[in-house]
Amino acid sequence: MNGRPKIGVYICHCGINIAHTVDVDEVVKFASTLPDVIVARDYRYMCSDPGQALIVEDINNMGLNRVVVASCSPRMHEPTFRKTLITAGLNPYFLEMANIREQCSWVHEDKIAGTEKAKRLVESAVVKVRRLEPLEVKEVDVEPSALIIGAGIAGIQAALDIADAGFKVYLVEKTPSVGGHMAQLDKTFPTLDCSACILTPKMVDVANHPNIELLTYSQVEDISGYVGNFEVKVRKKSRFVDVDKCTGCGACAEVCRQAGRIPNEFDEGLGMRGAIYIPFPQAVPAKYTIDKENCLFLSRGKCGESPKCQEACEAGAINFELQDEIVEFKVGTIIVATGFDIFDARKKPEYAYGVYDNVVNALEFERLVSASGPTGGNVVIPQRGKKKKKKEDEEELGPVIPKNITFIQCVGSRDKSVGNEYCSRVCCMYTAKQAHLVKDKIPDAEITIFYMDVRAFGKGYEEFYDRVRREGIRYIRGNPSEIFKRGDKLVVKAEDTLTATPLEHETDMVVLSVGLEPRSDRREIIDILKLSSSPDLFYLEAHPKLRPVDTATDGIFLAGCCQGPKDIPDAVGQAKGAASAAMILLASGKVKVEAQTSVVDEATCRGCGFCVEVCPYSAIELVEINRAGWPVMVARVNEALCKGCGACSAACLSGSIQQRSFRDTQILPQIEVLGVK
Amino acid sequence: MAEETREGFEPNIVAFLCNWCSYAGADLAGTSRIQYPSNVRVIRVMCTGRVNPLFVMNALQQGADGVLVSGCHPGDCHYMQGNYYARRRFTLMRNFLEYLGVDPARVRMSWVSASEGSKWKEVIEEVVEGVKAVGPMDQFKRRQLNW
Numbered sequence: 130m131n132g133r134p135k136i137g138v139y140i141c142h143c144g145i146n147i148a149h150t151v152d153v154d155e156v157v158k159f160a161s162t163l164p165d166v167i168v169a170r171d172y173r174y175m176c177s178d179p180g181q182a183l184i185v186e187d188i189n190n191m192g193l194n195r196v197v198v199a200s201c202s203p204r205m206h207e208p209t210f211r212k213t214l215i216t217a218g219l220n221p222y223f224l225e226m227a228n229i230r231e232q233c234s235w236v237h238e239d240k241i242a243g244t245e246k247a248k249r250l251v252e253s254a255v256v257k258v259r260r261l262e263p264l265e266v267k268e269v270d271v272e273p274s275a276l277i278i279g280a281g282i283a284g285i286q287a288a289l290d291i292a293d294a295g296f297k298v299y300l301v302e303k304t305p306s307v308g309g310h311m312a313q314l315d316k317t318f319p320t321l322d323c324s325a326c327i328l329t330p331k332m333v334d335v336a337n338h339p340n341i342e343l344l345t346y347s348q349v350e351d352i353s354g355y356v357g358n359f360e361v362k363v364r365k366k367s368r369f370v371d372v373d374k375c376t377g378c379g380a381c382a383e384v385c386r387q388a389g390r391i392p393n394e395f396d397e398g399l400g401m402r403g404a405i406y407i408p409f410p411q412a413v414p415a416k417y418t419i420d421k422e423n424c425l426f427l428s429r430g431k432c433g434e435s436p437k438c439q440e441a442c443e444a445g446a447i448n449f450e451l452q453d454e455i456v457e458f459k460v461g462t463i464i465v466a467t468g469f470d471i472f473d474a475r476k477k478p479e480y481a482y483g484v485y486d487n488v489v490n491a492l493e494f495e496r497l498v499s500a501s502g503p504t505g506g507n508v509v510i511p512q513r514g515k516k517k518k519k520k521e522d523e524e525e526l527g528p529v530i531p532k533n534i535t536f537i538q539c540v541g542s543r544d545k546s547v548g549n550e551y552c553s554r555v556c557c558m559y560t561a562k563q564a565h566l567v568k569d570k571i572p573d574a575e576i577t578i579f580y581m582d583v584r585a586f587g588k589g590y591e592e593f594y595d596r597v598r599r600e601g602i603r604y605i606r607g608n609p610s611e612i613f614k615r616g617d618k619l620v621v622k623a624e625d626t627l628t629a630t631p632l633e634h635e636t637d638m639v640v641l642s643v644g645l646e647p648r649s650d651r652r653e654i655i656d657i658l659k660l661s662s663s664p665d666l667f668y669l670e671a672h673p674k675l676r677p678v679d680t681a682t683d684g685i686f687l688a689g690c691c692q693g694p695k696d697i698p699d700a701v702g703q704a705k706g707a708a709s710a711a712m713i714l715l716a717s718g719k720v721k722v723e724a725q726t727s728v729v730d731e732a733t734c735r736g737c738g739f740c741v742e743v744c745p746y747s748a749i750e751l752v753e754i755n756r757a758g759w760p761v762m763v764a765r766v767n768e769a770l771c772k773g774c775g776a777c778s779a780a781c782l783s784g785s786i787q788q789r790s791f792r793d794t795q796i797l798p799q800i801e802v803l804g805v806k
Numbered sequence: 807m808a809e810e811t812r813e814g815f816e817p818n819i820v821a822f823l824c825n826w827c828s829y830a831g832a833d834l835a836g837t838s839r840i841q842y843p844s845n846v847r848v849i850r851v852m853c854t855g856r857v858n859p860l861f862v863m864n865a866l867q868q869g870a871d872g873v874l875v876s877g878c879h880p881g882d883c884h885y886m887q888g889n890y891y892a893r894r895r896f897t898l899m900r901n902f903l904e905y906l907g908v909d910p911a912r913v914r915m916s917w918v919s920a921s922e923g924s925k926w927k928e929v930i931e932e933v934v935e936g937v938k939a940v941g942p943m944d945q946f947k948r949r950q951l952n953w
Contacts, residue, residue, distance in 0.1 A: 202833045203850070204825070231836030232848055242844040249847055659884055661827070663921045681826055681884065681920070725852070743855075745886040774885035775856030779895070791851055793858070800861060803820050803847040804868025805948075 134165040134259045137193040138251060139184055141175035141200035143230055150234040150243035156199065159248045163255045167191055175200050181213045188217035195258045199227035199251045220263035222724065222790060227254040249803060256798035264724040264789055269769065271357035271461035271714050273297065278349055278654065281309020282697060283689025283704040284466035285331050290708035292340035296715045299458060300335060301363055302345045304394075306412035307332050309468055313395060313492060315499035315506075317697055318562040319593030325411060325501065332413040344456065346418060352657050355772065356684030357461045357720040365454040369419040369427065370405070374446035377415035381405045381438035381447060391423050393503075397493040399511050400503030405438050405447075410501060419447070461720075462684045462711040465668065466704065467654055469690040472541025472549070472643040480540065480641055481612045486510060487531070487619060487638045488612060490540075491559060494640045498566045504528070508570050510638055531574070531637035534567055535621055536560045537609055538580040542644030551665050553644030553694040557584045560642045561597040568600050576602045577634060579609050579623055587696060605632075612639055645694040658685055667693045678707040684720070686710050725790040726771035727778060729764045734785040736762030740777035746770050749777060749786075817871035817937040819846045822857045824888070827878035827919045834923035842927040843934045846874065853877065854915075855888025859899045862913055867946045872912045872937035876929065879917040889917070909940045 138160040142148040153171045160169035168187055172180045175198055187193050196219070198210050203226040211221035227250040237243040275291050277284045280302035288300045300307070311317075312332070314324035335341050344363055351362040382388060385403030392398035395408040402408075404424035405417050419427065419438075426432035426449060439447045474482035474490050482488045487510045489497070500506035509528035538560055542553040557580070564576045583604070585594040598604060609623035621634040647666040654660060654668075660680055661669040668691050671679035678686045686707040689700040714720055727740075731754060741749045741764060748770035751762045764777075764786055775788035784793055823829040829850050835842065851857060854877030862873045875896060877889040893915065900910040914936065916929045 202829075202836070204830060204833055228833075228848070228850075231833040233836075233844075235836035235839055236842055237844045238841060239844065246844045246847065253847070253849070655882070659882070659886060661878075661882060661920050669921060681830075743887075743891060745888070772885060774853040774888050775851060776853065776885065776888050776891055779856050779858040779891070788852070788856060791856055796849060796851070796861060797864060799849050800820060800865050800870075801868050803849065804818070804865045804870040 132194075134195050135191065135193050136163075136166045136195040136197060136255060136258055137184065137187045137191070138163075138166055138169040138197045138199065138255065139175050139180075140169070140171040140229075140251070141180070141198070142171060142173045143200060143234075144173065147200070147230050147234040150237055150240050151229055151247045152240060152244040155244055156229075156247050156251055160197075160251050160255065163252060165195075165259055166255060167193060176206050176209055181210070181216075184210070184213050185217040188214070188219055194219065195223045195261065197225050197227060197251065197254045197258050199229045199247065199254065201230040202228045202232070205231075221266070222264040223258065223261055225254040225258040225261065227251045252802045253799045256802050257795050260792070260795045260798065261790060266721050266724045267768065268719045269357050269722050271718050271720050272359075272459045273715050273718065274299065274458070274460045275462045275464060275711050275715065276301065276349075276359065276361050276460040277464045277466060279303075279309070279466040279468055279689070279691070280307035280335065280343075280345070281466060281468045281689060281700075282311040282328065282331075283468070283700045284309070284464070285335050286701050286704035287464050287466060287688050287708040287711070288335050288341055289331065289338065290705055291712060291715070292338045294712050294716070296340065296712070298341045299361070299363075299460060300341055300343050301347050301349055302343075303348055304408065305346045305368070305416075305418040306408050306414070307335060307343070307345060308413070310492075311697060312409065312411070313397070313499075314495050315502070316562060316566060318558040319587070319589040321562070321565075329411045329413075332411070336413045343414070345414060347456075349654075349657060350455070352463070354459075355722065356682075357714065359460050359463060359684065361458055361460055363456045365456055367421075367451040367453050368416065369421065369424075369447065369449055369451050370417050371446045371448055371451070372414065372416045374444045375416045376444050376446075377407065377417065378443075379407070379417070380441040380443065381417055382407070384437040384441045386425055386432060386437060387423055391420070396496045396503045397490075399493055399496050417446075462686070462714050463658070464686045464688050464707045464711055465654060465658065465660070465680075465691055466688040466707075467648055467651070467691040469645040469694065470648050472547070472646050474540055474641045474643055476547050477540060479611045480537065480609070480639070482641055485612075485614060485619060486512065488641065489638070490641045490643045491556070491563065492643070494563055498563065498570065506570070508534075508567060530571060532571065533575045533636045534577075534638045534640065535619075535634060535636040536564060536576070536578040536640045536642055537621070538578065538642040539608065540641040540643045541646065543581060549644060549646065549665070551694065552584060554584070555694060555696045556642040556644060558587070558590055558593070558696065560640075561585075561594050563640065564602045565597050565600060568602070577636070578602060578604050579607055579621070580604055581606070581608055587698065605634075645690055648691070651691075658682065660685070663693070665693070667691065678703055678710050684714060722769065723771065723773045725773040725788060726768045727766050727773070727775065727786050727788045729766060730785045730787070731763045732756075733783050734763040735783060736764065737782065738764070739780045739782065740764050740786045743776045743780045745774065745776065746772055748772075815938060815942060817845055817934060817942070818869065819872040819874055819933060819937060820865040820870040821846045821848045821874040821876065822851055822854065822861065823848050824854045824877040824884070825850055825852045826884035827882065827917075828876035828926070830920035831918040831922045831926045834921065835926045838923045840923055840927045842930045845934050846930055853883065853885045853888035854892035855883075855885060857892055857895075859895050859902075862899065866908065866912065866943055867948065869943065869948055871940075871943040872914070872933060874914050874916065874929070874933050876916045876918050879919055882919065908945060911936050911940050912943060
């Protein structure tokens, strides 16, 4: 070490953010009395250029070898001040910060108490910095490839950007096709672009891109490693169809004994499929999949005399012996783009969703208005869960065209009773769009929209909302309380809150504008990647404003609705942001790894192996060394694997294994000064 | 006499917070300007798994009236298992405190995530109230720590 510690203490006013509850002058006076403190200064904004220059000058002029900055949280500006030390030629780990803003001035109103606490925190930082040691920042190579989990529009966009930049991308999608929710949509607001028309070219691009390896019907099983060097294990579920042979002709689906009996997930259960199926005509890859739960041969071992699909397949692609395959590969960075679930309207029983066929949710309605949907784009009352009808039946009854359609917004959003306090951001606009589409298809339909507020915040949104209102669509401000049946009509009971009039509104069909929710399987990724969640249970970004696509874990980024509800432009924007963040790592090819790792004093280690057992990363092993002529076992840390959690230090009986920057000898002095009354 | 000392008694509490969840949660309380008592002084560690139970004893020995250890919720540890280690250690530690005649209410463990600024305030208020009820810690003789 650089001889006797010579400490400089720098106390920030942060404008008045700190100064209004902390008497900065008093803290400066106090700090200058602390042992080994050569200089203590204050400045309005320590993080500004002149603030940092002040530190650099003192280091150069006074020969400081330790720096304490008392300002905001180290989670905010520790990297800034580490760089300041580097500028002055000092090892960046000779820095300690005292958090007197987030954890002091902002949370205490009493200036005396605030000042007292600030003094203690500064003292704690001073006694720690005296004992800090220089650390070496190591760099490791970054594997020039990315993993993207989820192939909705966000995952697709991120994959294309990274692949176009020349890096390898593994795009993993759980379902048999890429596309996600966007593929289910008919038109997109506010431009009324056909969703499929703008999405399918991108879907085809990801399938054909030489840098993208597409793993559909696959699930990430395990990820280990660290930024730059993640090891990924993916399970490719068996489709029981040899994708190399399958031509996508569809002869198998036509003859499947289950054809038309199984609700198609892509059509939200309004259309039917067989056990061998392709989710939708433009699916990518255009390969068939056998759903083993519903396939008679796979679930019961017998399908008539023999499976018809196998006979029908001229390419000989169907193979019931195919097994799941485990694929392993290394990537440098990961983007999570797992998307959302829609709110289950059954959680609002007053709206009778699931009770009446003519109460549908917005995604079902999207399939009903879609030309590629189960009704060919005709808006009719769906015959839910009913098997394919015989032709005669259909002729007899005919489809029922609703002439009066009612939309209810904010179903499952802005609603504490179902636990979703947030606004889902897309429902106002998709409702306006769906209302417009109905007007297009059934010009004489009467359309009513019940709303709480209309939030038309995006580019062109307000204009679109205005246009829809002018099309003769009635907006009623009020949150309906109940839906019930009267004769063959549905009755929506509500209050028009603008005129304070209770009303009962008769209608043929109700569309519930359901909100967006975190995926029900969100924990799978949390367990694998150790992501945090926000209170709304979407994945948590590293900083809500300044690091919106980063996670707390280096090298892992978020894109799309897994981080919170988003419309398509925002999801694409965030995907491009995440791709760019990932490419910074990939393009630089190097990344700095944790320096605050653990280290063993081999002279005192007795080789008990407790640390080996507690290490979550298997970074410690016992090795034999020669101690004064005797072979003994001691622990040794693999620094590339050590993540610096310090669990080993707490477990060590002799104190021989210590985490750098968090050594016993560095924490105990803090305890000593903070414990004193 | 004892009752008198408790009157107006402001306990001094040392808290060990993990960098990823509770320290971030405490920062969020600050960003959200949530006000809470100033009795708690924080030592940042990367993970609650780093907190040696002896740190807790040392803090009490130095005169702290209470100790708080706060980390990520079970299952959310940034280092996978650290908070489980901490939980096991502190469950055992409570028995040890009782054995020593120290009221286990002085030592508290909590889970506060990076998004739970308001929970952090609640935890602080509970800890401060709890330690106030127990009274000042004067059972140990203060001695220079051996570091």
